[in-house]
Every structure is written in C-alpha cells, then in structure tokens.
C-alpha cells in the first residue's frame with residue numbers, strides 16, 4: 001500500500017533532482033551554482049531516504065498491537081478470577097472480555113511498554 005505521504009516524498013525528491021541538474025548545467029556560466037546543485041542533490045537524496053525508511057516502520061507498528069495482549073495475565077476486576085486470554089474479543093477497536101465466572105464484561109487495558 002502506498003500512502004499519499006510517500007507519493008509526495010517521491011515527487012519532492014524528483015523535483016529537487018530536476019533543479020539540481022538544471023543548476024549543474026547552468027554552472028558552466030557561474031561556478032557557484034554547482035554548490036547549489038550539490039545541495040539540491042543532497043536534499044533530494046535525504047527526502048528519498050526518509051520516504052523509503054518510513055514505510056516498513058508503519059507496518060511493524062500495526063503488527064505489534066495484537067501480540068502485546070497475549071503477554072498479559074488477566075484478572076476480573078469484579079470477582080478477581082483469572083481469565084483465559086483467548087476469550088478476549090475486539091469490539092470497536094477496544095479489546096474486551098466477559099468473565100466466565102460472574103459474567104462481568106470489562107475492557108482489557110494495556111499499559112504502554114515504551
């Protein structure tokens with residue numbers, strides 16, 4: 001999946017490369033333009049690197065969320081019975097569990113670990 005942010009990143013770096021080439025060609029008349037050209041190339045590479053780097057990180061974060069729930073021990077806040085983690089059901093993006101002992105339904109709250 002390609003996000004709009006990625007497309008914008010590629011477009012900006014492409015534009016910077018085009019300008020870098022124009023400045024490089026123009027440096028035949030004014031050598032100082034070669035410095036500007038080098039800066040544009042570096043900026044273009046920087047944005048390209050940043051855009052490419054961003055993609056895998058977002059995917060990893062999405063995959064980490066369901067895995068974290070399994071690491072916890074659940075206890076019913078009503079009768080303090082220990083509950084089976086496999087009973088957790090995600091409703092409206094919130095993981096919740098129904099206690100098999102007293103029937104109490106509560107949200108499974110996660111403590112952030114970073």
Ligand SMILES: [Zn+2]
Nearest residue numbers: 076079099102
């Ligand atoms: Zn209970």
